[in-house]
Amino acid sequence: MLLAEQDPVKVLEDYFGYSSFLWKQEEIIMHVLAGKHALVVAPTGIGKSLCYQIPALMNEGLTVVISPLIALMKDQVDALKRRGIDAAYINSSLGREKREARYAALKNGNYRIIYVTPERFRKPDFIEALSGNSIDLLAVDEAHCISEWGHDFRPDYTRIQEFREVLGNPVTIALTATATPDVQKDIIKTLCLDTGEVKMFHGGIDRPNLHLEVEKVFSSDEKLEHIISITNKYDGNGIVYFTLIKQLDNFSDLLNKEGIAHLCYHGSLERVQRSKVQEQFMRGKDTLVLATNAFGMGIDKEDIRFVVHADIPGSIESYYQEIGRAGRDGRDSLCTLLYDEHDLLTHMNFIRWNNPAAEYYQRVYHILEENMEKVSAFGLDWLKENIHYRSGHDFRLETALNMFDRYGVIELNVEPLKIEILSGIHPQLIDQNYLDTKLKRDQQKLYTLVQYTKYEGDRKAFIHEYFGLPYG
Numbered sequence: 001m002l003l004a005e006q007d008p009v010k011v012l013e014d015y016f017g018y019s020s021f022l023w024k025q026e027e028i029i030m031h032v033l034a035g036k037h038a039l040v041v042a043p044t045g046i047g048k049s050l051c052y053q054i055p056a057l058m059n060e061g062l063t064v065v066i067s068p069l070i071a072l073m074k075d076q077v078d079a080l081k082r083r084g085i086d087a088a089y090i091n092s093s094l095g096r097e098k099r100e101a102r103y104a105a106l107k108n109g110n111y112r113i114i115y116v117t118p119e120r121f122r123k124p125d126f127i128e129a130l131s132g133n134s135i136d137l138l139a140v141d142e143a144h145c146i147s148e149w150g151h152d153f154r155p156d157y158t159r160i161q162e163f164r165e166v167l168g169n170p171v172t173i174a175l176t177a178t179a180t181p182d183v184q185k186d187i188i189k190t191l192c193l194d195t196g197e198v199k200m201f202h203g204g205i206d207r208p209n210l211h212l213e214v215e216k217v218f219s220s221d222e223k224l225e226h227i228i229s230i231t232n233k234y235d236g237n238g239i240v241y242f243t244l245i246k247q248l249d250n251f252s253d254l255l256n257k258e259g260i261a262h263l264c265y266h267g268s269l270e271r272v273q274r275s276k277v278q279e280q281f282m283r284g285k286d287t288l289v290l291a292t293n294a295f296g297m298g299i300d301k302e303d304i305r306f307v308v309h310a311d312i313p314g315s316i317e318s319y320y321q322e323i324g325r326a327g328r329d330g331r332d333s334l335c336t337l338l339y340d341e342h343d344l345l346t347h348m349n350f351i352r353w354n355n356p357a358a359e360y361y362q363r364v365y366h367i368l369e370e371n372m373e374k375v376s377a378f379g380l381d382w383l384k385e386n387i388h389y390r391s392g393h394d395f396r397l398e399t400a401l402n403m404f405d406r407y408g409v410i411e412l413n414v415e416p417l418k419i420e421i422l423s424g425i426h427p428q429l430i431d432q433n434y435l436d437t438k439l440k441r442d443q444q445k446l447y448t449l450v451q452y453t454k455y456e457g458d459r460k461a462f463i464h465e466y467f468g469l470p471y472g
Contacts, residue, residue: 008033008054015057015083022047023203028173029054031201032137037172037193039143039184041467042203044177044324045300049076052139052173056113057085061136064167065115068142068154073115080113089115090126103129118156121163122408135167140191143174144317147186149441155406155426161192177324178317181468202469209327212459213336214452223310223338224254231260231288234334236305237281240290241322243311243346248290251310255290262288265295296322302329309337314347315445316452316466339453347446353395355439358430363387364400365425368410372419379417403429 008029012018021029023042028051031038042048056063067073073089080087088111090102106114106129120126140146145154164172174187188198217223227240242248245266252264265277274294281289282301289295293313307326313319319337327333356364367386368375375383380397388394401419405412407426410419428434448466455462464471 006058008058011054011057012050015085016050021050024201025050028201031199032171032173033058035171037198038174039187039193039198039200040173040175040203041179041184041200041469042175042177043207044321045328046203048175048177048203049141051175052137053080053085053113055137055173059136061134062109062111062130063113063137063139064130064135064170065113065139065141066118066157066160066163067115068117068145068152068157070117077113077115085113086111087113087115090120091115091117092119106130107132109133118154118160118163121156121159121166127166130167135170138164138167138170138172140172140174141176143176143187144179144183146174146190147179147183148438149180149182149186155408158190161190164191178320178467180466184468206460206464206471207324207327209330209332210323211332211334212323213334214459215336215338216453217338217340219340220250223340224251226336226338227251227255227308227310228258228260230306230308230334230336234305235286236303237284237287237301238289238306238308239295239304239322239325240288240308240310241295241313242290242292243313243343245292247311248292252290260288262290265289265291267292267294293318293322296325299325300328301325303331304328304333305331306334306336308335311343312337312339312347312449312453314350314449316449316463317445319449319452320463337453344446344450351439351442351446354399355435355442356396356400358432358435360396361400361403361425361429364397365404365409368419368421372421375417375419380414 008026009020012021023046025047028038028040032051032055038051040048040051052063052065070091070093073091074093077087077089088102088105090099090106094102103125105111109132116126140157140160142152143157145152146157146160147153148158164170172191172193174191176183176187179187184200215226217226231238240251242251245268248264248266252262255262263277263280265274265281269277277289278295278299281287282299285303304326307323309319309322313322323335326335364387367383371386384397387397401410401412404410404425407429409423409426409429410421412419452459452462458471461471
């Protein structure tokens with residue numbers, strides 16, 4: 001049932017300051033308000049969030065937004081609060097006192113929109129806090145995480161159908177920027193949405209102002225020449241993405257020698273330093289940042305004039321998300337990928353580390369079972385030494401622990417290391433046929449990106465075909 005103010009355009013203007021909708025936003029909003037499910041596949045930065053935020057303001061009940069992006073929740077909620085919208089997030093970043101205060105406010109019906117991770121549904125006290133609310137809408141952000149064949153699979157996402165039942169099977173809108181046809185089908189199937197009730201909306205991925213280029217290079221010197229040339233040619237803000245922190249630091253030194261000012265952002269920086277760099281970039285006018293793929297969440301800056309990939313990304317999905325940060329103001333922007341075949345070895349190692357064998361999962365689990373006191377006392381280094389036999393260039397352990405955590409096998413805290421075993425190994429993690437299939441999928445994603453670098457036709461048409469979208 002709608003509130004008195006029933007015109008979506010007026011709600012848009014009153015709360016968000018825009019006089020009209022873009023692309024298919026209004027059609028999607030009316031579809032959801034009519035009580036029908038939706039799957040929205042549209043580019044990053046195009047305004048997908050409005051497709052559930054407007055209905056949230058027009059419905060009487062609560063809207064629950066499931067998202068994996070803890071780093072983004074605070075920014076999204078703060079933006080809604082500035083517009084006078086009662087919103088909150090509940091995730092692992094909250095201390096006990098704040099968390100319990102938000103549970104109480106949630107139970108009292110104080111919120112219009114609540115953002116949570118799917119893992120939050122493991123908590124009985126959260127379910128209890130929700131129980132006093134009428135849930136009118138469930139929004140599943142980053143919905144590709146539902147699919148085991150998506151590029152960022154999250155096992156707890158596969159339980160969202162259970163969560164929907166807990167919430168009373170509300171109208172559901174799933175949103176993603178990167179879903180191939182197989183992943184789109186998987187999202188609908190896993191959510192148990194009747195194909196006769198759910199409608200797919202494609203926002204398209206064609207951004208006419210983005211100019212996609214691939215430059216084949218054979219050395220770091222050539223990469224440096226291209227980066228310097230682009231920064232000198234294009235006024236405004238730019239991002240240069242690197243795969244490895246070591247490579248990023250090396251290029252930072254080289255640019256410093258050339259007198260080119262820049263920022264550096266990667267996951268090894270302290271959280272305060274990362275926030276400082278991000279804030280500098282967001283406020284800057286002609287700011288260059290060298291970054292790993294850790295840089296991107298929360299980067300909603302309109303005037304990024306160029307995005308350079310100094311190394312080949314691991315998949316079309318990752319590449320598309322990262323170039324999507326350029327030119328959101330509609331002005332011409334350059335997206336250049338510097339392709340060196342030698343960089344493929346790095347990603348082949350990543351694929352190997354991200355795909356441990358069933359025997360490896362069993363070995364890690366056995367060591368945890370038998371040596372938990374030592375793990376607690378001596379930490380990750382002791383665990384690595386006893387599993388990898390002193391090999392420091394093997395990161396399968398991190399994958400195994402993260403997958404155990406995602407599948408609910410353990411509860412994992414990294415700093416300081418604390419592990420609690422919750423159950424036996426999930427069957428999929430010791431099914432070698434399943435693991436082999438996943439490995440081949442990951443290898444195929446990298447191979448497809450190599451095909452993209454060699455493609456001589458319209459590169460946007462290549463990307464559209466990959467995502468199963470019409471073009472032209």
